[in-house]
Amino acid sequence: MPALIDAIRRYYGTIGVELEPDDVLITTGGSEALLLTCLSILDPYTEVIVPEPYYPNYTTFVHAAGGRIRALPTRAEEGYRYADRKRIESLITKNTRAILITNPGNPTGVVLTEEEMRMIADIAKKHDLFLICDEVYREFCYDDKFGVPSMGKFRDIDNNLVIVDSVSKRFSACGARVGCVVTKNRELQQALLKFCQSRLSVATIDQIGAAALYGVDPGFFRECKAEYRQRRDLVVSRLRQIPGVQVEEPMGAFYLMASLPVDDADKFQKWLLESYDDHGDTVMFAPGAPFYETPGMGINEVRIAYVRECAELERAMELLAGGIARYRSEVMGE
């Protein structure tokens, strides 16, 4: 829809990325943007390098295209930072087609520095790889030094870069299912267009609504970010008060990964749902293992989404603290 493409181009202009109309393909959410990108660039047995932990649905999109994920390991004690040139390059093989990153990161909240972004862009360029950058959390960076980061400003990687984007997080409009692929690679544009034409269109009303959303006052983003920063600070400070919990302060998005002093976060979650009860309440998180490709990783880690209001998060952290204590004594026998 031209009105939506125009709105997206104007928005990208405000973050320093100039786009032509053909550079934007509207998709049914960031999810379809990723699926169509994978179907366009992967053949069976080709590989995509992805820092782990990562958004688990990436696996489905890569596998749907017959591809494989080569996980780039990170460490909780390093705050899950992955921008290490040697580690990344050591994973590149003749089958590698792309590096896929989320910046700011889900589930870790890692935000790349300007130098790290440039270094990863250089790797993609040097090895002639696609760099798929999922930037749907771009507005949510809690240190002002990051601004509103996009790989799109590195014009020397125009042929490598594929930006995955969406209105879901930017405007809290995940039910609209409106996203886009942004790329200046003409050959890829043509391949993506074939898939887009085969499924005809993205829902019409939602495209009209999304185009209107791009007209919101910039104050909206400032308020959102201030609110999420408050939630992050609250959750991190409460987690640090729970004995045995390890957590690094996330710099962006609205998630964090934490290690809990439990044997198995999945088992602990089931116990919380089935056996724990504090005045009728319990608490849920996302167990960490599914965010890893490497077997055995993330067993005692969890992803916490700080997307509820502060009062609810306060109560959730209280329930988590109580739950950990009781689980350790009743189930782990400590």
Added chain:
Amino acid sequence: MPALIDAIRRYYGTIGVELEPDDVLITTGGSEALLLTCLSILDPYTEVIVPEPYYPNYTTFVHAAGGRIRALPTRAEEGYRYADRKRIESLITKNTRAILITNPGNPTGVVLTEEEMRMIADIAKKHDLFLICDEVYREFCYDDKFGVPSMGKFRDIDNNLVIVDSVSKRFSACGARVGCVVTKNRELQQALLKFCQSRLSVATIDQIGAAALYGVDPGFFRECKAEYRQRRDLVVSRLRQIPGVQVEEPMGAFYLMASLPVDDADKFQKWLLESYDDHGDTVMFAPGAPFYETPGMGINEVRIAYVRECAELERAMELLAGGIARYRSEVMGE
């Protein structure tokens, strides 16, 4: 969305097909229903038998999953009917995974008789193949003997059958992008569910609207059908008045295929757009070749969609008649 699944189940009840909630997976239009079905059941180099001419986007969905189309040839002079047991079985190989049909058919308007439906169901059952039946035009059968046909009533093929459905044609709501896959095969349900979960959801507002559409008065379908029947009758009678045009009366959907007395329908279409002008008007159709997998087929055929009002169709047929006469004299030199 439970309200939409309930509405779809009630609707299927009215056409004699009893569904459980798990039998229905909501998709972003019939297009996604087809793509996810192909991704779920096909491996590289496996084959799908499809009567040609067929909806060209089937090719993209099958190829996206690495599969191949084995075209089942039909003949214009037989009205493109394809329900021939020997011809179908002769195409089955060890790589065949599915038979894919559209009933009523796009682009041919062919509607299977009860006996033909049963015979195709028997082939799928005997050879343990999936039968993917695109039934999005189910309401548009112009002979009352067909009723509102669905393969879903043959309960002995529950494990083979995959129905592709959509609100696009039923309620003239193609911009909503709401469809579904209907299958009782539990293993396939699980595979489809993984893809559905990976892309999270179909657009929310559109699901709410689609659920409401299923509550329309049955009189709506009677009026629609009467209107389309009138359009079909008009277009067929006008086409038969054009010398050299061959057309069989389509029994369903809102398309027909016709052979024109021109050398190349694609070339003729370009000429109509660039060089023909009758009081400022010209006419467009879909050239036939892209509806065929077999090279060289459909060169002088066209698909006509009788989706405009009768007065516009009358004028379109007048323009086509005039265009054919002038093209034959000016371009073909006859």
